[in-house]
Structure formats: C-alpha cells, structure tokens
Amino acid sequence: MREELRQAFDAVHADETLKARTRARVLQAMQPARRAPRWAPALAAAVCCVVAVAGVGGYRLYFTPTSVISIDINPSIELDINRFDKVIRVNGYNEDGVAFADSLDVLYLDYSDAVDQIVASETVTDCLARDELLSIAVVQSNPKQGQEIYDYVSACTDGNQNALCCQVSQEEVSHAHDLGLSYGKYQAYLDLQQYTDDYPPEEIAGMTMRQIHQLIDDCQEEDHDTAQTAETAENSQSASGHHGEGEGHGQGNQYRRQQDCD
Amino acid sequence: MRSETELTRAIEQYADTVRRICLVHLKNQADTEDIFQNVFLKYALRSAPFEGPEHEKAWIIRVTVNACKDLLRSFFHSRTVPLEEAIRQAAPATTEQREVLLAVLALPEKYRNVIYLHYYEGYSAPEIGALLGKKPNTVYTLLTRGRQMLKTALGGEADA
Numbered sequence: 001m002r003e004e005l006r007q008a009f010d011a012v013h014a015d016e017t018l019k020a021r022t023r024a025r026v027l028q029a030m031q032p033a034r035r036a037p038r039w040a041p042a043l044a045a046a047v048c049c050v051v052a053v054a055g056v057g058g059y060r061l062y063f064t065p066t067s068v069i070s071i072d073i074n075p076s077i078e079l080d081i082n083r084f085d086k087v088i089r090v091n092g093y094n095e096d097g098v099a100f101a102d103s104l105d106v107l108y109l110d111y112s113d114a115v116d117q118i119v120a121s122e123t124v125t126d127c128l129a130r131d132e133l134l135s136i137a138v139v140q141s142n143p144k145q146g147q148e149i150y151d152y153v154s155a156c157t158d159g160n161q162n163a164l165c166c167q168v169s170q171e172e173v174s175h176a177h178d179l180g181l182s183y184g185k186y187q188a189y190l191d192l193q194q195y196t197d198d199y200p201p202e203e204i205a206g207m208t209m210r211q212i213h214q215l216i217d218d219c220q221e222e223d224h225d226t227a228q229t230a231e232t233a234e235n236s237q238s239a240s241g242h243h244g245e246g247e248g249h250g251q252g253n254q255y256r257r258q259q260d261c262d
Numbered sequence: 263m264r265s266e267t268e269l270t271r272a273i274e275q276y277a278d279t280v281r282r283i284c285l286v287h288l289k290n291q292a293d294t295e296d297i298f299q300n301v302f303l304k305y306a307l308r309s310a311p312f313e314g315p316e317h318e319k320a321w322i323i324r325v326t327v328n329a330c331k332d333l334l335r336s337f338f339h340s341r342t343v344p345l346e347e348a349i350r351q352a353a354p355a356t357t358e359q360r361e362v363l364l365a366v367l368a369l370p371e372k373y374r375n376v377i378y379l380h381y382y383e384g385y386s387a388p389e390i391g392a393l394l395g396k397k398p399n400t401v402y403t404l405l406t407r408g409r410q411m412l413k414t415a416l417g418g419e420a421d422a
Contacts, residue, residue, distance in 0.1 A: 001412060005381040008362035012285055014277035014298070022298040023273055026306050027266060029299075 063088050067146050068139040069111060069153065070184035071118055073127045074208040075100035078182050079114055081149065083142065087114045093182040094205050112152055119156060133210040134163040137184035141170050180205055188212045195219030269306045276322045282382070283323065286367070286374045287330035300329045323383070324393050327375065365415040373408030376401055 065080035065088060075096040080089035087109050092101030100123050106114035115136075118124060128134060136153045140146020150167040157163035168187055176186030179201035189204045192215055204212060264272075280301055284294040304325055312318040366377060375394060379385045385393065387401040394401070 001409070001416065002381050004358070004362050004416070005366070005377070008359040008366075009282050009378070009382045011356070011359045012278065012282045012363070014281035018281070018295065018298060019273050019277045021295065022277070022302055023270060025299050026269060026303045029303050030263065030306055 062086075065089065066140075066142040067111075067149055068183060069115065069149060070135075070137040070139060070182045070187075071115075071124075072135045072137070072182055072184040072188075072209050073124060073132050075123060075127075076182040076185050076205075077101045077104075077118075079106070079111060081111045081145070083145070085110050085112075085145070087111055091182075093180065093185070097182070111149060115153055115156055127208075128160070128162050131162060131210065132208050133213055134160070135184045135188065135209045136163070136165045137173075137187055138165070138167040139170055139173060139183045140167060185209070185212070188216070192216050192219065195223060263309060264306050269302065272305050272318075272322075273302055276319065279319070279322060279383075280326050282378065283326045284330060285363070286378050287327070287334065287371070289367075293333055297326060297329050297333065301326050320389075320393060323379070327394065362416065365412055368415065369408055369411055373404055373411065376404045377408045377412065380405055 062082055062084065064082060066083045067081040069079040069081065071077050071079070074094075076093040077097050077100055078091045078093070079087045080091070082088045087106050090101045090104055090107060092098035100121075103123070104114075104118065104121070106117055109117070119134075124134065134157065136157060138146055138150045138153060140149075146167055150165065154165045157165055166184075166187065168183065172190075173183040173186050176183045179186065179189075181189060181201055181204060185204060188209060189199075189201060189212070192199060192204070192212060195216065196219055199207075199215065277298070280298060281294065284297050288294055288297070301322065305322070312321065366374060369377065376390055379390045379393065380387070387405060388398045390396070390401045391398040396404075
C-alpha cells in the first residue's frame, strides 16, 4: 500500500500556471513593503506636524477677536468679531446681559446679521419702546474693520432717536472688564466720572444706559448753571475792571461726548 | 523578508507538496490558489532563518495544513466539488492512482493527514505529532485505524 500511495501522490503536481500566478501575486503583495522608503515614517510624522501646526494656527487665527461690538441698553452684551467678520463669542455683562446673551443664536454669524438680529430682538425693541437708550460701541483693534463695523451699525440705528453709536480704541476702554463693565457702559462711566465720582462701577453696572446718560445730562446742566452763575458774577465784577474767561466746562464735555459717540 | 530568488526557488521546490496537502484537505481549485498565495506570502515575509532543508520543508507543511484548516473553518471557502472532479483537477495519470487517491480522500480528515504524512512524506508518528500538535500515541492510533480503513477500501494488504 505504501508504494501505491506513493505512486498516486507522485502523480499530483502543481501546474505551471498555478505556480506562476502564485509567484506574481506574492511579489505584488510584497511590493508596498519593499518600496516603502526608510524616510517614509519621518515624512508621515512631518506631515502630521504640519497639519497639527496649521490646525492650531488656523484655530488661533479664527478665534482671535479683532473687533468688539458692545451693545448696551440695560442688558449689556459684547460680540467678539474675528478678522473674517464672524461672531466668535457672545459675552453677557450683568444678570440681564447674561440671560440675553444666552437667548441669542448669533454665534459664527456675520456681525451684520448678528447686529440686525439683536436690534430686532424683543428684548431690545421692548426696551426702546420704554424710551430706554441703546448704545452700540465699536471697539477696534483693526482700524479698517472697526470703521466698517461702525459704518454698518450707524446705518443700522440711523433714524432712531434712542440709539447712539460710537467707536473707541482698545486702549481707552482696556480697564472695562476689570471693573465688570462692558466696553460701552465703561465709556459712559468715564463720561460721568468727569463730573462726579459718586457712582461706583458696581452701581453703574446695574443702571440702564438711559439712567447713566440722564446722570451725565444732569451733571452737565448743573455744571452749566454753575458756570453761568460764575460768568454773571464775573460780568458784574468786570464793571469794576475784571475780565473773565467764562467757557462752560460742561459744554466742552458735551461737545466731546457727541463727537465721540454720534 | 526573503528575496525574489528565494521565493522562486521555494515555489519550485515545495509547490507539489503544497498541492498534495491541498488535495488532502480541499476539494476545489479556487481554495487551492488561496492557500498557495497564503503559504508562499508567509514564506516570503518570514525573516527568521531555517535550521536546514528539513526544517524548511516541515515549516511549509505545517503552515499549509494550518492554512487549510483555517480556510475550512471560515465562511469564505468556495463550494466543494465531487471527489472525482477534485482528483481530475489534480490530474493523476492512471485509473489505479485515481482509485487510491479516492480511497484516501474518502477517509475522515483526521486520518487523511497522518496517512499522507506517514506513507508519502515518510514522517514517523512522533514527527507527525510534532507537526500537527498531537501526541505520538494519538498519531499511532490514527495511523492504525486509517490503514485499516484504506485496506478495506482498496481490498489489499496494509503494510506498515
């Protein structure tokens, strides 16, 4: 039986086609491994690094604000705008501001769409209907973009007696957030500080823009009256040879505020 | 990894052995081609040296047997064909040879391996045990029973 088995299995052969096909397929399967150069892992690592650096760089480029739009009425909110004119952050100041910021869906919109949506929101229209004052301050790090945003928000609020717009530099309002105030409200706080320091930032934070501007107007009027009284007294003294230089201090500040803010 | 020359030499040297083991386990040409590719790719990618020609041959046999068993366990092996067709594909020359192969292939799988390895490749029971991962006594038992079954099937004398 051993011999019969040997002869039977001896007759079984792998044909040449099978051998040739096997050889070709195995060599083909070996190709990627053979051709992979030694520096391939280094190249892959370098590509990964470039992608990672580009990703981090792109992230920083996109999420770095170049302008801020401070919208104050009593809810005080700020929109951080990136170099691509997109809203990248919405910050609320004071309790109302945080609630208002949470209610908005303006993240990653163009600033123009975001401002339109905010100005048309129920919160803002209700406040304006109660004769509150809407202040929109554009804080610019990039002057060109700042001017464009200012032009847009000015046109947006044009014709509304209860709205005022201004643009300020980052340096002017750099301490705003330290005091817990939005940039726009801090600007109004600085105006008021020229007349009185009776109102601490904590109290200003809870006031509406209308209330703050009312205080400024009151102070200006008071200042104006004082100046007029002083001028009258000087005029009466001038009869006895004295000449006064009665320039109203309040008027001067009123002029500056209007220039800056309207 | 082995060179193209080494691969060509191994295919020439062991293709018939692999083909016979495939015939013992598989019943169709498509699966046989898969096994050929699998076994010789493993050979080509093996970087460890062989201790000698016998070690290399034993490695080829063990890898082929395992590849056949793995394929039979998987869902992806092709449909089997009748034994006659499988033997015709392997192309034995005479009717007598075909009958012997038919008798071997008709055995249960556990007997086929040991019969082939003992009677054709000339391995002893302990060597077959080492190749297949079985105890020598188990191999002896399988050889005895397989030989008896073949004797019955072929109607001849069974020599050890």
